[in-house]
Amino acid sequence: MDQGLLAAEFRLYDPQSNIAKIEPAGRWKNVFADLDKHGVTVAGGRDGGVGVGGFLLGGGISFFSGKRGFGCDSVLNFEVVLANGTIVNANQTTNADLWRALKGGGNNFGIVTRFDLEAIPARDLYYDLRLLDSAYSDSVVNAVVRFADQDQPLADDALVTFYSYDTPVSSEIYVCTIHVNTMGNKNSATALHEIEDLPVIANVTVFQSMAEAAAGSQIAPGSRNAGSTLTFYNDPEIVRRCIEVHTQLVETLKGFINPDKFRTLSFFQPIPTYMGAIGQQRGGNMLGLDDMQHNALMWTAGVAVDSDSDQGAFAMAHAEMNKMTAQVKEFSRSVHGDMGFVYLNYADAIQNPLGSYGIRNIEHMREVAAKYDPTGIFQERVSGASRFQRLMQYPAIRAKDGGEDFQLNLMTPTKCDRRSPCASCVTLNAACRTTRRAPEKRQRVLLSSKYEEAVQEIGHHLADVKGMLHTLISSKDVGSCPPSSTGRSSEYAHRTQSPMIDEQVPTLASVREGYNGDPSFQSHAHRVESALEATLAASELIDVETPMTLPPDEVKELLHDASTTNTTTSDHVAPRNLLPPYDLELGDMPLPPIDIVLKLLRLAKADKQRFFSLRLCSEPSAESCRALALLGHSTVAWRLMSGAARASLDLGLHRLANRVDGQDLFQKRSVFWYIYAWDKGLAMTCGRTPVIHHYDVTTSFPLTPEDRSSVPGRLYGAFLDYSVVSEEIQRKLFSALAQHASQEVRTQEVDGFAVRIKSIHVILSLVPFASFIVLAGNAIATSSGVDLALLSSVVSILAPIAADCPTVRKVHDACERFHRIASLVVSRTSRYSPNPEEYQEQAFSNGLPPNDSADGLGTFNSAHPNSLDYGFPMAQQDRDSVMVGFESELGNYDPRALTHIIEPYIANAH
Ligand SMILES: Cc1cc2nc3c(=O)[nH]c(=O)nc-3n(C[C@H](O)[C@H](O)[C@H](O)COP(=O)(O)OP(=O)(O)OC[C@H]3O[C@@H](n4cnc5c(N)ncnc54)[C@H](O)[C@@H]3O)c2cc1C
Structure with a gap:
C-alpha cells in the first residue's frame, strides 16, 4: 500500500450525488474546512484532531447522531484494499456484506482508501458551552437524563456533558455541558433549560461552523x-x-x-x-x-x-x-x-x-473476514488494534x-x-x-x-x-507446613483453597531469626515461659525437651484434669535453677504444682505462636495497602504492614482534615486507622517499634458514637482504642528506654494501663490471649490475688459478649479455663486465698468491675463446659461476624473471598 497516497488529504464533493469522498488519512478539522468550501459537511468527529479512518470504522458519534446515527451509517461506499492487494468497493449493492461489516467492525477486513459519505448542508451550529460548579450536580444529572429521554423531534440537538479535573480550568472538579443545535436553533425546547439559569464558572455561546467547532476542540499534545x-x-x-x-x-x-x-x-x-x-x-x-x-x-x-x-x-x-x-x-x-x-x-x-x-454481528464479521481475507492477514499480521478487536479471538x-x-x-x-x-x-x-x-x-x-x-x-x-x-x-523451610500442635493445620488445609500467590508464606518460626534486636514483647513472654521452665527443671522427673505437642482432645483432658486434680506434697518442689536473665523475683514463694505448670507451659509453647499473633485479618481499601496487607502474616506481615504505614504517612493520612465530611475522606480515615491498628498490633506481636507515632496523629476515628452502640461497633471501636493504648504500652513498658526504668515505675505504669485497658471493656475479646496467658502464668508464679481478680474481670467482661459473638465465645471459654487453673493453683498453693468478700474488695480497689458470682471466682465455671476449641480460635465466620459492617467501609470487596486468601497463610503459620 502506498502510504504517500493515504497521506494526501484529497477530498471531493459531488453535488449531484451529494457525496463527500474522503481520504482516510485526514483529520476532521481539515475535512470540515474543505467541505465548508462546498457548503456541506458530514457526520464526522467533534474533535478536530481525530482521524477519519478509525472514527468511521469504529462507528463515530457526532453532533448529527440524533438525526443520522453513527458516522458509519452515513458511509454509502467504502473503497477498500483487501489483503491480497485487490481494490474493491463495498456499498449497499456491491460487496454489501463487507459494507455492513466495515460499519463498526474496525480494521479487520482491509485498508479503506476512501470513504464516500452522504453530505449534509453546512449550517452554523448553535453552540453553547458552560462550565458549572460540580455542586450543581443534581440539576445536571436531571438535565442529562431528561435530555437522553427527549423525543426524536429534538434530534437536531446534541448534548455532551463531562465532569473533569483539570487545574488550569479549575482547582476543583467541574462540569462542562456542550449543547449543540445542528440547525442553528438557539431556542429548541430541550431539557437543558434546567441548568441554563444556574451560575456558571464560564459560558460561551456562539454560532459556528462544524469546521470551527472541530478546530476549537482539540486535545493538547x-x-x-x-x-x-x-x-x-x-x-x-x-x-x-x-x-x-x-x-x-x-x-x-x-x-x-x-x-x-x-x-x-x-x-x-x-x-x-x-x-x-x-x-x-x-x-x-x-x-x-x-x-x-x-x-x-x-x-x-x-x-x-x-x-x-x-x-x-x-x-x-x-x-x-x-x-x-x-x-x-x-x-x-x-x-x-x-x-x-x-x-x-x-x-x-x-x-x-x-x-x-452480539453473536450475530460477530458471526457476520467472522464470515466476512474469512471471505475477504482468507489467509487471516488482518487477524494476525496487522497491528494497531487490541486483541479484543480481532475476530480470531472469537471462536465460531x-x-x-x-x-x-x-x-x-x-x-x-x-x-x-x-x-x-x-x-x-x-x-x-x-x-x-x-x-x-x-x-x-x-x-x-x-x-x-x-x-x-x-x-x-x-x-x-x-x-x-x-x-x-x-x-x-x-533459606527457610517454606514448603512444609509444620505439624500443628492440634493436628488441625492439615485438616484445615483440606477445607481452604491453596494460596493464590506463588510463594508460600514462611512460617513464623522460620523468619524470626531475621531480627537481631531484643524482641521486646516476646522477651517479656519469654520471661514467663522461662519461669515455668525453671519450675519444671526443679523436677528431674520431667523432660522439658520433649516435643510440646498435644492433640486437642488431650489438651481438653489435661485442662479438665487440671481443674479437678488435688495437689500433692510432691508438687511443692523448690526451684533449683531460676534463670538469672528472666528472674521473676519469685523469691522463696511456694511453687505451683509441677503438672499444672507443665500443662501451662505446654499450652504456652504449642499455642504461643498462634495466640501471640493477631488473628484479625482484613484489607485496607487503598490498593497498595491491600497488597501489602494480604501478602503475609506475623513477621512477614510486619514488614509489609510497615510499608503500608510508611505509605500512609507519606500520603498524610495521619493528618487528615477532620471537619470536612465526605465518603472519600471517611474512607481514608478508615484506611488510616486500619493501618494504625495493624501497625500497633503487629509491633506488639513481633516485638518491634511501631512505625506510626501517636503524637503526630490528628486524624479522627472513623466511628461515630452510634456505630459504637452495636456489638461489632463496640468491638471495632475497642480494637482501635486498644491500638492507641498499645503504642503507649510498647513505649512505656517494652521500649529500650522503658527497660531501664525501675521495677516500681514499671509497676505503676502497669497499674495505669490495667485501668485504661479495663475501661476499654471489650478489647480483650480481640487481643486477649497473649496478655491473658502471661497474666495467668504470672498469677500462678506469684500467687497474685490481684492478677487473679484481673483475670476474673476479663472473663466477666467477655461473658455477655460471648453470648452474641462466636469469636468472643471461644476466647471467653479459653480464658475461663485458664482462670480456673490459675485460681485453683493460687488457692491451693499460695498464702493468699481470697474469700469472696475480700475478692470483691480487691477488685474494687483495683478499679475492676465487681464479680457477680456467688463464689467469687466468677460465673465461668459452669459456662460452656465442653465448648473449648483450640483448633482455630479465629475462624472465617468468626472474623466475619466481628468485622461485618466495618470492612465494607474500607472498600468494596467480598470479605469471604478475602478470608479464603488469607486463611491458608494463617494455617501455615501454625
Ligand atoms: C480527543 C478525542 C476526541 C474524540 N471524539 C470522538 C467523537 O466525537 N466521536 C467518536 O465516535 N469518537 C471520538 N473519539 C474516538 C475516536 O473515534 C477513536 O479514537 C478513533 O479510533 C480515532 O481514529 P484515528 O484514525 O484517529 O485513530 P487511529 O489510531 O489511527 O486508528 C484507529 C484504528 O482504526 C484503524 N484504521 C484507521 N484508518 C484506517 C483505514 N483507513 N483502514 C483500515 N483501518 C484503519 C487503525 O488501524 C486502528 O486500528 C475521540 C478520540 C479522541 C482522542
Missing part, C-alpha cells in the same frame, strides 16, 4: 491518555455513581501524581433508541444497537498524564481508571442498568467491544442460547485484583476466573502494547520485590 467506556440505561442513579467514583478517582490520583500533571474525564452522551434504529434503516451496522429497548447513556472515562511525568504514574492512573470503570459496571449491573455495550472507539485495550456487539459460535442478547465474553481477564468478581472480569463482563496464571503471562497481558515500557518498568520493580521475597524465603 504532551500527555499520555487512556479511556474506557460503558453504556447503561438512562438512569440517574448510575450517573450519580459515575460522578461519585470520578471524585474518588481524582482524590486517588492526587495522592500519587502532582495535581497539575494530570486531567480526568467522566463523559456522558445520550444514546437514544432511535439512534440504533437509524443504523438499521441505513443498511445496518455492527454495533448491535438496532433493537435497543431503552434510551441509554454512553459513559466514557478518561485520564491524561503529562508526558514528562514518570511512566509509572500513567500506568497507575490507567489502572485506577479501569478500576473506576469496573465500579461503574458493577453498580449499573446491580441496578440492572448495564447494557453490556462497549463502544470500540472509546474502549480500553482490556475491554471487549466486539464481544459486546452459532447464534443460539439467547441470540443477540448473548454476550461474547470469551477472553480471560487480564488482571485479577483478588476480588470476587475481580475488576477486570467486571469490566469485561466476563465470568470471573481468579485462578493463578503464570507470572510472565500476567505481565504480558497486563496492559496494551503501547504501554509496554511502563509495563516493563513495573515488571522490574516486581522482579525486585519478588527477589526480596525469595531472599527472605529461600
